[in-house]
Amino acid sequence: MLERRKFLQHSLLGSLAVLVGKNKIQAATGLSPASMVKPVVISTWAPNSKANLAAWKILSANGRALDAIEKGIHVTEADPTDQSVGYGGLPDRDGKVTVDSCVMDEKGNCGAVMCLEHILHPVSVARLVMEKTPHVQLVGEGALKFAVSEGFEKVNLLTPEAEKAWRNWLKASKYDPMITVEHLEERNRKNKVKPGQQNNHDTIGMLAIDMSGNLSGACSTSGMAFKMNGRVGDSPIIGAGLYVDNEVGAATATGVGEEIVRVCGSHVVVEMMRNGHSPEEACKKAIERIVKRNGIEKAKELQAAFVAINKQGEVGAYSLIAGFTYAVHTPDGAYTREAKHLL
Structure with missing residues (x-):
């Protein structure tokens, strides 16, 4: 028998x-035999290949995806030359650097912090919100008090270079989500951004699958340069800037956060993968929704992009306009690509 x-x-x-x-x-x-899974990490923007490398060291040692992503994002948060994430990030119109971050693990647990000041690694605070509180989101002064209570030190995130850029901006005080500012020209050249398509906002969004076949993701940003004090974009919002479903895949976003929030972009990408689309196709579907909502002419003045990974470790990306790059690290090595774009 x-x-x-x-x-x-x-x-x-x-x-x-x-x-x-x-x-x-x-x-x-x-x-879910480990022998059938190859670890992969993908992040927004080519310069974040160095963050991927830090994450890869954990993934390649059979570490958990969430641990890998947290360490990877630490690299960008602490980099003063990246003026859109963490230390060195461009301030709001009042001269304050406020940071936003979120995490989501393979079990659907999530945590986020918004409008957080004086903390070098907001992604780690977001993780503790997930693991140590009954809440998903903490904001502002409450988020800072929680971080300090957990042993995080208060630091000055405003570098002299970022302060100089802010003071130059004050001369005209023109608030335009797609404005090009002088200090970002070098970064735009590195990212192969064409004239007229530069932007002064960004995030690091990172996704990974580990050797156990589990997915996790995280985002971190200091948001749009010279934004209104208190403004929050898509990056720390679960379903907009990040979404993870361990049965299907994960997605994260960058660009004009308000547009990504309006279509619940990362959740759309994951649901499209659930319905059988490849990661690239799924990202394109979310971009198409942004265009449909705005119309082609208005959409040409915006930028939004998504990266995604499915349960099989396949990756993909798509952007609204040209210039978006992404970084990937697999057992076969590391590479960067410029994503396909719709307009």
Whole structure:
């Protein structure tokens, strides 16, 4: 009887392989052998390849995806030359550097901080919101008090270079989400951004799958340069700037946050993958929704982009206009790409 039962089990698996393929057997049986999974990490923007490298050191040592992402994002948060994330980030119109971040793990747990000042690594505070509180989001002074209570030191995030840029901006005080500012010209050149398509806002969004086949993701940003005090974009909002579903895949976003929030962009990408689209196709579908809502002419004045990874470790990206790049690290090595764009 035991041998007959084993035979029937093997026959069932064989039939499943014919009908739905090896990848979907895992979903049907609950099996997820590590030998079938290759760890992968993907992040927004080519310069974040150095953040991917820090994450890869953990992934390649059979570490958890969430741990890898947290350490990877630390690299960008602490980099004073990146003027859109953390230390060195451009301030709001009042001269204050406020940071936003969120995390989401393979179990659907999530945490976020918004309008947080004086903390070097907001992604780690977001993780503690997830792990140590009954809440998903903490903002402003409350987020700062929580961070300090957990042992984070208060630091000055405003560098002399960022302060100089802010004081130059004050001369005209022109608030334009797509304005090009002098100090970002070098970064735009590195990212191969064409004239007229530069932007002064960004984020690091990072996604990873580990050797156990589990997904996690995180975002971190200091938001739009010279924004209104208190402004929050998509980056720390679950479903907009980040979404993870361990049965399907994960997505994260960058660009004009208000537009990404309005279409719940990252959630759209994951749902499109659930419906059978590849990561690249799914990202394109979310971009199409932004265009549909705004119309082509208005959309040409914006930028938004998504990166995604599915349960099989396949990655993809798509942007609204040209100039968006992304970075990937796999067992075969690291590479950067410029994403396809719609307009």
